[in-house]
Amino acid sequence: MSQRQVLQVFELYQNARTRFVQMVAEQATKPQNIETLQNAGIMSLLRPLLLDVVPTIQQTAALALGRLANYNDDLAAAWALGQVGRHTPEHARAVAITNTLPVLLALYMSPESSEDLQVKSKKAIKNIIQKCTYLPALEPFLYDAPPNILKYVAGQFSKVLPHDSKARRLFVTSGGLKKIQEIKAEPGSILQEYINNINSCYPEEIVRYYSPGYSDILL
Known part of the structure; x- marks a missing residue:
């Protein structure tokens, strides 16, 4: 078998997964199909696809799961991910680097998700974030997360950065410190x-440099 033929096997597998989740997501929009899908074990088939290496497959699986969840109390996917991620920092990192957190956030914020699914997704996000010490996996949440999730992200940075000099340097070069200065938190809030706490990890002049409007002052 040639190299091209070997690669075609993987392409066929990816195409099949993509088509599968697309068709399920489409069929899940029709209430008359829900019982048939559930009886076929669709929830257990979708769960591993939430961790797929292909982002579009993850997202479509999350969309399908969100639609199905409106008719089903079996929300074990979100619950299970949170249970895995909450055990140790290693478990949390293993879950986080699979791009699971953005998928859970999409489930939490999707208007198509039931209230129960949103609650379980939020809890899973919280469980994973509060154990994850691999900060690069959390940094995108500084830009995308709503305030009630953002506080958990900022809280984890405030716990890890004081004890990790490499993480502090990366947080500056990645733009994280600048983004932190742009967050408008309520005075006296836990987010503030x-x-x-994060700012106290850096010299005052560095924090000022990355604060909004500092360049205007210099001019």
Whole structure:
């Protein structure tokens, strides 16, 4: 078998997964199909696809799961991911680097997700974030997460950065410190407390440099 033929096997597998989740997501929009899909074990088939290496497959699986969840109390996918991620920092990292957190966030924020699914997704996000010490996996949440999730992200940075000099350097070069200065937190809030803790890890002049409007002052 040639190299091209070997690669075609993987292409066929990816195409099959893509078509599968697309068709399920489409069929899940029709209430008359829900019972048939559930009886066929669709929930257990979708769960591993939430961790697929292909982002579009993850997202479509999440969309399908969100639609199905409106008719089903079996929300074990979100619950299970949170249970895995909450055990140790290693477990949390293993879950986080698979791009699971953005998928869970999409489930939490999707208007098509039931209230129960949103609650379980939020809890899973919280469980994973509060154990994850691999900060690069959390940094995108500084840009995308709503305030009630953002506080957990900032809280984790405030716990890890004081004890990790490499992480502090990366947080500056990646733009994370600049983004933190742009967050508008309520004075006295827990989010503001976390931001203050993060800023205390750096010299005052560095924090000022990355604060909004600092360049205008220099001019």
